[in-house]
Amino acid sequence: MENKKARLLKISILKYDPHVKGDKPHIETFEIEEAPGMTLFIVLNDIREHYDASLKFDFVCRAGICGSCAMLINGRPGLACRTLTAKLDPEIMLAPLPFFELIGDLSIYTGRWMRGLNERLETWIHAQEEIDVHKLEERMEPELAEEIYELDRCVECGCCVAGCGTIQMRENFVGAVGMNKIARYQLDPRDKRSNKDYYELVGDEDGVFGCMTLLGCEDVCPKDLPLQSKIAYLRRKMVEIGK
């Protein structure tokens, strides 16, 4: 292996704990020697272990599955555990995702907002009759199942919300996470809701017609969900109802 000198990373973190009296938002900078294959997850743990035990941030899975570690990385929403420092300049700015409730430093509470969204959009299968667990499920074409499961991969990390200029201005907007979910249930033949029902959920300025197609969501989604294409699909379906 080449014996290149490791880079010195300058990690600046926007620190602020609203629960601590007198605390004000301020930036603290830490210098860390880069290691091969280093992710921001490793960096943050390093900082907490060696420099600042009070630093707050969220992690569960460390593998881009749980969606807890979303934060602004140089102003761009992303998952810390999936971000290799090697891909970034040595000066890195970290801040909590905007819009969501701040717990402290980089830790935010996406759960409450996401739960509200799911209740508002009723993101569960609306079957017509009671499901008989003894009967075989109706068959579904594999392509359709694939398509639905693709959209089901959303981990509700909040990146699309933080990358959405529309929702920053208009808080009631459902965001890409919401529209993706509606598109997912709209595709699912087990859900007996009609397009008219979906229209009642997203057929207004807080829903799909509020989307201004800035496509920040599409570009930051860590799961690479086809958000642009699904929002366009939903828009076409919903505008038909308005005829």
Added chain:
Amino acid sequence: MNAKNNHKINKVPARLDFIQSATGLILALFIWAHMFFESSILFGKESMYAMTVFFEGYYFLGERYPFLIAVLGFFIFAVFILHALVAIRKFPSNYRQYRIFRNHMKSFRHTDTSTWFIQIVTGFVMFFLGSVHLYIVMSQPGDIGPYASSDRMVSEWMWPLFLLLLIAVILHAGIGSYRLCLKWGWFEGKNAKKSRQILKKFQYGFIAFFMTLGLLSIATYMKIGFEHQGHVGERYHSVEHAGKQVQK
């Protein structure tokens, strides 16, 4: 909540979105055609003259009827106003929203977010500049032609307005049409990400092409306008149509 029942849904939001896009599309297509017509001056006064009398119905009706241009102007004006009325919903509705968007845009540094702001600014600018131009088109439809238009640019000091309007409208139409495609999923194909990159190239290409065309046209009108400064008010006499006493 199965809505087999007939309780009313509000169709207005769907219709507004449709109107916004439809009027935007009409205006974008119109303006690109307009830039080609205008640029006839690059091929000489005679070409521009022929273009003018074409729109005045000369080649169909045997005589020139400038009011036809006023009618077209009125139609475009109506679409223009409708588009502005509907699109204005999207403007930041107070300073707080404006501030939030600007901060988001600055820290995010994301092209399609930033270009939206250009759309807002250019849309706002066109409200005024576009209206002035269209009003003159409607009120003086007879004063279009190689000399009349050039005099307007130079002797009537309209070139600064046209320059700003050109920059605004070409950016707005280029960005708007790109967004339109993504918004409705047009030309999406099998690979939406790839199509978007291609559409983006078209966006830049259209802007560059029509901006160049428009700038060259304005420059040409201005050149003619300066040369014609001593004869303001005089109209162009067609070489070809001279015998037929068509004047302009």
